[in-house]
Amino acid sequence: MSRPFRSVLYIPASKERALEKxxxxAADAIIFDLEDAVAPDEKVAARATLSRFLAEVDYGPRLRIVRINGFDTEWGRGDALHFGALAGVDAILVPKVDGPADLDAVAALTGKPLWAMLETAKGMLNAGAIAGHGRLEGMVMGTNDLAKELGSRFRADxxxxxxxLGLCLLAAKAEGRVIVDGVxxxxxxxxxxxxxxxxxxxMGFDGKTLVHPLQLPVANEIFAPSPDEVxxxxxxIAAYAEARAAGQGVAVLDGKIVENLHVAGAEAVLAKAEAIAALAE
Incomplete structure (x- = not known):
């Protein structure tokens, strides 16, 4: 992962004030939402509004992801064709992905990287095949829609x-994809x-999708390495290097074994901290 995805904020594509703000x-990525956040009678106007903002507004280092409408609606193909050719778009987020065929349909209309919403029972069962799609860059958990389909009740745990969640995490990690938690x-x-x-x-998520700017500070804090972790x-890393120089295969630090796998994890922590610092420059 070359960039952090601690905070991925949904922004309604029809709300000019929100698009401006x-x-x-301090979001690492923005999902400009044409789907759930936009009423049916506003879909066409929202497409034009979002196009204008993406062309005129500098969103800095934030990754610009557009969530299109599904291809089972009258707007989906038009969204994919339009935003799939727009220079200000970094990736297309496909809603309610049940399997690789849903990604194939969008990939045929754009060369942009694809992200997949995992929010259906079929999507859960096909998570491995979805994660393995050649054009996929990231996965987003759609926990609200998933809970509705499953009929599950809200519990804090x-x-x-x-x-x-575990199935999708396994799939993402197996294929080296970014995966962000639900809202x-x-x-x-x-x-x-x-x-x-x-x-x-x-659990291993790279970050969290958010519904409001008030949530940004918490997500950015929690999904960043703490000073103690750095x-x-x-x-x-230093202890292992010293042990290796002395001809030892493992090191001992604070009474705990440090092996090469711990060093790999430590290097990932430092790389993430450096990537976060670079965003602030």
Missing amino acids: AREL RMPLQPA YNAFKDEAGLRAECEQGRD TLARRQ
């Missing part, structure tokens, strides 16, 4: 969704958001 927000709906509940971000981070990573 987004260029000042998200136990009902754990099998699906936390109660945007004023900082404690709840923090707990869910910590859970997602500990310090430990440097100490692990």
Whole structure:
């Protein structure tokens, strides 16, 4: 992963004020949403509004992802053709991906990198094949739609969704894809958001999708290496290098074994910290 994806903020493509404000927000990536966030009678106008902003507004280092409407709607193909050819778009996010064929249909209309929304039961069962698609760059958990389809109830520990989250994580990691966690709906509940971000981070997600700018500071904090983690990573690398120089295969640091796999993890921590620092420059 060459860039951080701690915070991936949804912005409605029909809201000019939100589109304007987004260029000042500390989001690592923006999903410009033409699908769920836009009412049917606003779809066509939203396409024109978003096109204008992407052409005129500098969103800086933030990755610009456009979530198009599904191909089962009257707007999906037009969205893919239009934004798939627009210079200001970094990637196309395909909603409700059930399998690789859904990505194939969009890939035939654009050369842009593709992202997939994983939010259906079929998508969960086909996560490995979806992650292995040659044009796929990232995966986004659509936990709201998934919970609705499963008929599962909300729990703070998200136990009902754990099998699906785990399947998608395995698929993404096996193929080296970015994967970001689903949204936390109660945007004023900082404690709840923090707990869910910590859970997602500990599971292995690269970041979290967000529904409101108020959620950005928590996601950016939780999905970034802490100062203590950076310090430990440097100490692990140094200890292992010293052990190797002495002809040893492993090192001991703070009473714990440090092997080459720990060094690889430490190097990943430092690379992420450096990538985050570069965004702030």
